[in-house]
Amino acid sequence: MKNHTCSKCGNTVYFENVQCVKCGADLGFDSERLVMITIEPLAEPPGAYHAIGYDAAPLRYCANAAHAACNWLTPALEGDGFCIACDLNRTIPDLSIAGNLDAWQELERAKKRLVYDLLRFGLPLDTRNSGGERLVFDFLLNATTGHLDGVITIDVTEANAVERERQRLQFGEPYRSLLGHLRHESGHFYWNVLIAEPGKQEAFRELFGDERMDYGAALARHHSEGPPPDWSTNYVSAYASSHPWEDWAETWAHYLHMVSAVDTAQAEGMEPRASGLIFGAAWPFKSYDIHREETFDALIERWIPLSIALNNMSRGMGHNDFYPFVIPAPALKKLAFVHHAIREYVAALSTANQARANTRPRNDVTPPRPAPASKRPSPRSLIGRVVDRLK
Ligand SMILES: [Zn+2]
Ligand SMILES: [Zn+2]
Ligand SMILES: [Zn+2]
Known part of the structure; x- marks a missing residue:
């Protein structure tokens, strides 16, 4: 930020x-x-x-x-x-019910941070013109948090800090936040946008595994048996080990956590170096800027000392770690995949928009005609049953 x-x-x-x-x-x-x-x-x-x-x-x-x-x-x-952010809401909580207004305000604060991330990258919120979906939010009381066909459902109960902490402990998670949920669920939406393209899935499968495995059975197994004992050597979180789609969504969320934190550190004049944080620095790294040659390695070089310093600060205040995760080498490769997938997609999108603008007569201000929806196979059939965190 x-x-x-x-x-x-x-x-x-x-x-x-x-x-x-x-x-x-x-x-x-x-x-x-x-x-x-x-x-x-x-x-x-x-x-x-x-x-x-x-x-x-x-x-x-x-x-x-x-x-x-x-x-x-x-x-x-x-x-x-x-x-532009509230336009994405399809259902908001019933404000006549006590507590729902406070909950919704919390949800909106988190959602604005997510939408800010997406806009900073130039990621589209609506891909219906190219046969995709529109990002939509349903904030529902006692619903199952998840993503389906572009619709992100968030259980309003998650905005209750007591209930959220109870669930964090119940699921043995080191970290649980509204923004974390929203970043995770947006990952499912952007899998459809960035990866559900012919030619993209092979590279995805090489790193994350085959997403065609039975999703419902994989999640049921995760909830009954827990993660494999060696999950921490391959995944960014235990939940990521449940299914390749969840691995992608967790990795996506962590990538957004990192980019956002590194961007904020830059805005605050903190430059993370291997030796620690240097203050008052004017450093050149632009974490959201896809037009610059910012490498994933350069992001991680900053992220690691930053997260270590912030973990120590957090412990010094008696809080849990700022970033309570250790990233194993295979998960770093997956994070790098997200880094490149965003850049490739947004760069191609801006080239296409530029080409469309150049071919239009100068005085023509009519918006470009949407491409026929049949041009790209709908990913619906692939992702039709994605729901998260079965209760
Ligand atoms: Zn608004
Ligand atoms: Zn998920
Ligand atoms: Zn003023």
Whole structure:
């Protein structure tokens, strides 16, 4: 996460803020530029704002700001009133039930961090134009957390810290968080986008195993017998050993954890070196930037000293480890696979978008016509039964 600054007074502001604590100015997240911006109310139209410091069309807060569930901005004169992240919601908790508003606010805070990751990479949230699916969220009480055909279902109970800790202990997990769930489930969606392509699956299978093995039976076995005794020599987590799809989703989530933490360290001026953290450094690594030649090895060179230092800090405060995992060599290869899969996909996507823009007549502003859905086989049949963490 980048650092953000109030453009009225220069104070540091944070991703979840709606007001600058120093000068009192209104703040919101600009999902086009991926920064927090300072805004001022306009006389007209009602509820509209303009951005201080740059020219932009009038903005308004997402409709979910009324529930203190969102601080993202959206165009004031177009759209349905929801921001790009809240537009992904299909079901939100019933707010007439006590506790659900608090839970939903927690879920939205975590979801915004995930969507931020995805937007920073330039990953698509909707691939229906190329025969894929749209990323959709259902926040349901007492549902099974999982992914199916683009829909991520999150059990609202997970937002209850007591219940989440109970489940963490019950499943013997070193780490359980809303953001962790969301990053994991988004991995299933992006497996369909990045890997369910002819020619991609062979490389996937070489590292992760054959995802065509019976998914239901594999999960049932994992829940009844537990992971193989030597899981820690091959997988990033015990759950990753249950099935190749779960291995991918766990690996994807860990990759997003690393990229996000390294990006934040950079924003805070911490440079992790083998000898420890150096502060006040201006380091060149851009973890989300697919246009630069940032290697996976360079990410890991930073991630390892960073996570060790943060684990020690965390223990010093009496908390659990910041990152309570040890990554074995085979899991590093899988993380590198995710690193390259994202870059290859996003680079190809931007080349295709560029080519489409170049072939369009200059004055033509109509959006590109969606490609016929039949061009790519639907991955539905492959992933139709993915659900997680059977209770
Ligand atoms: Zn300010
Ligand atoms: Zn919103
Ligand atoms: Zn999963």
